[in-house]
Amino acid sequence: MTLEEELVSKLKERFGDRILEAKVQRARRIFVTVDRSAYKDVIRFLRNDVGVTHVSTISGVDAIDHFEVIPHLSYKGIVVSVRAIVPKDKPEIDTITDVIPGALFYEKEVHEMFGIDIKGHPDLTHLELPDDWPEGLYPLRKDVKLEELFRRITKERD
Amino acid sequence: MSNIVDVPVGPQHPALKEPLNITCYVDGEQVVGAKLRIGYNHRGIEKAGEYQTFIQNLYIAERICGICGIVHAFDLAQATEHIIGKEIPRRADYLRTIGLELNRIHSHLLWLGVAAHEIGFDTLFMYVWRDREVVMDVIEDFTGNRVTYALVTIGGVRRDLPQEKAEKMLRVMDALEETVKKYKEMCLNEKTIRMRCDGVGVLRKEDAIALCAVGPTIRASGVPFDIRADDPHAAYDEIPFKVVTYDTCDVTARILVRIDETLESINIVREAIKKMPSGPIRARLPRAVPVGEGVGRTEAPRGEVIHYVRSNGTDRPFRWKVRAPTLANLLSIPVMLTSKGDYVVYIADVPITFASIDPCLSCTDRAVKFVDVSSGKSWVWTFSQIKRMYWKDKPCWRERP
Structure with missing residues (x-):
């Protein structure tokens, strides 16, 4: 059994149904989909029991009917992408900064780009967007078109 | 701690990719903390x-x-x-x-x-x-x-x-x-x-x-x-x-x-x-x-x-x-710029410490604003002025452990 398969079976054994999907895409690439309620437990398990210390980044995705928050963790050269499904009517998720402090900036980015509330995050001010950025305008959401972004930024600046 | 002074370093340097603002908290010559603000060149x-x-x-x-x-x-x-x-x-x-x-x-x-x-x-x-x-x-x-x-x-x-x-x-x-x-x-x-x-x-x-x-x-x-x-x-x-x-x-x-x-x-x-x-x-x-x-x-x-x-x-x-x-690597900068116990950070070390992570920006002639909290007076120095101020006359001004 390869290291990748071993990791997937460990996760399945520990979390059972709370892991919605787990697959090895290719050598050193694992994608795991988890329920939002299990998200932090999975990260904590990977940190404390498996020994993952490095989070490469956290990708936010607007998948039209829901949001996805995907931390890419690095473990012995394997990228473990843990996908948490976040419903659009209640866009919030637990922070993982208390488990992996290096996730601080990445969570801020997900918050400001997608409007997903990171519960328990110490500082949800802007990271990349300016301080006078229009309230409630989340640029990487799919329903925000380029024209609208341009109009709102220029209008509110003038 | 009334003698702590905020020293905002940056952000503008139009020639480079990621201008960055570091607010250094300074007690006399020593930097006792730092805070970061990025995003001045976010291009979408x-x-x-x-x-x-x-x-x-x-x-x-x-x-x-x-x-x-x-x-x-x-x-x-x-x-x-x-x-x-x-x-x-x-x-x-x-x-x-x-x-x-x-x-x-x-x-x-x-x-x-x-x-x-x-x-x-x-x-x-x-x-x-x-x-x-x-x-x-x-x-x-x-x-x-x-x-x-x-x-x-x-x-x-x-x-x-x-x-x-x-x-x-x-x-x-x-x-x-x-x-x-x-x-x-x-x-x-x-x-x-x-x-x-x-x-x-x-x-x-x-x-x-x-x-x-x-x-x-x-x-x-x-x-x-x-x-x-x-x-x-x-x-x-x-x-x-x-x-x-x-x-x-x-x-x-x-x-x-x-x-x-x-x-x-x-x-x-x-x-x-x-x-x-x-x-x-x-x-x-x-x-x-x-x-x-x-x-x-x-x-x-x-x-x-x-x-x-x-x-x-x-x-x-x-x-x-x-x-x-x-x-x-940016998250590491506040840690490097915080004096702790025997480890002391001086203002003159801010440019090289910051440059040591090889950020996609340079410190050269970055404007630095000094604020004296007690009097409310503020003034601006460039890095070259800091260098002149702190390095020229005192090449070995600090004892190394």
């Missing part, structure tokens, strides 16, 4: 990428960073190839490796020059940048451009390396190795460098791991974290090289890691030219990318770069996420 490339085709995005990706352009184009191409699920010709892997390593050599030399300048050693800066020019010429010879190389494409590379160019490259590598060895000697023995860099900008191993630092920054703290070795891509699985680490955790360690890595890179280029198989340099892959997702990563000169790409079956990405290494 991820959003723009969703409106362009994958091929067009390769050229946008090269413009994310003017110094390590091949890295971003390579990562995007790698992630896209993972989604398509086809292997690319082996010769293309080797050519990409050569491109990535030439990128690293010129970037590390560029940084060494900048670091020398930051500690007030401008002679070294001039020498290093003169020698870096040779590498730029080799890159131009190989890819056709000094920057924004347009070398990598989805499915391979766009330019081959003919025999005579490869031989010229090998000759340049031989000459460069001698020079870089000389610089290493100089950095180890030159008193000016050692006095300015030993024990400065310390990032302890456990902090580096907890804050997810990458690249030479974490390797200078004694952690052998190198994507080329851990997650071999391109032709790194067939080329032996050493992951350089130093464990003094200070600016000197970061200088030495980069110099040693330059020497390793020279060897990798030699080895790659020697082992490179003949054959096609590009596989024709479909323009419309099937539904799926891919993660591409590589070791840029500054550390791990990761691209996440999601496709919905069209020729445009549904989502394209980029994380450049400077963002991962």
Whole structure:
């Protein structure tokens, strides 16, 4: 059994149904989909029991009917992408900064780009967007078109 | 604590990619804390990428960073190839490796020059940048451009390396190795460098791991974290090289890691030219990318770069996420700039400490605003004024432990 398969079976054994999907895409690439309620437990398990210390980044995705928050963790050269499904009517998720402090900036980015509330995050001010950025305008959401972004930024600046 | 003064460093420097504001909390000469604010040059490339085709995005990706352009184009191409699920010709892997390593050599030399300048050693800066020019010429010879190389494409590379160019490259590598060895000697023995860099900008191993630092920054703290070795891509699985680490955790360690890595890179280029198989340099892959997702990563000169790409079956990405290494290393800066116990940070060390992570921006003539909290008076100094103020008259003004 390869290291990748071993990791997937460990996760399945520990979390059972709370892991919605787990697959090895290719050598050193694992994608795991988890329920939002299990998200932090999975990260904590990977940190404390498996020994993952490095989070490469956290990708936010607007998948039209829901949001996805995907931390890419690095473990012995394997990228473990843990996908948490976040419903659009209640866009919030637990922070993982208390488990992996290096996730601080990445969570801020997900918050400001997608409007997903990171519960328990110490500082949800802007990271990349300016301080006078229009309230409630989340640029990487799919329903925000380029024209609208341009109009709102220029209008509110003038 | 009424005598704590806020010193905002930055943000504006129009010439470079990521202007950054560091607010240093200063007690007399000592920096007791620091806070960061970035985003002054946010360009919205991820959003723009969703409106362009994958091929067009390769050229946008090269413009994310003017110094390590091949890295971003390579990562995007790698992630896209993972989604398509086809292997690319082996010769293309080797050519990409050569491109990535030439990128690293010129970037590390560029940084060494900048670091020398930051500690007030401008002679070294001039020498290093003169020698870096040779590498730029080799890159131009190989890819056709000094920057924004347009070398990598989805499915391979766009330019081959003919025999005579490869031989010229090998000759340049031989000459460069001698020079870089000389610089290493100089950095180890030159008193000016050692006095300015030993024990400065310390990032302890456990902090580096907890804050997810990458690249030479974490390797200078004694952690052998190198994507080329851990997650071999391109032709790194067939080329032996050493992951350089130093464990003094200070600016000197970061200088030495980069110099040693330059020497390793020279060897990798030699080895790659020697082992490179003949054959096609590009596989024709479909323009419309099937539904799926891919993660591409590589070791840029500054550390791990990761691209996440999601496709919905069209020729445009549904989502394209980029994380450049400077963002991962920024969290370490407040730790390096905080005096703690025996470890004392002085204002004069702020430029080199900040420059030691090799951020995609320079400190030169960055405006610094000083605020005296008790009187409410504020004034602006440039870094060159700080240098004059604190370095000129007191070359050895600080006792080293």
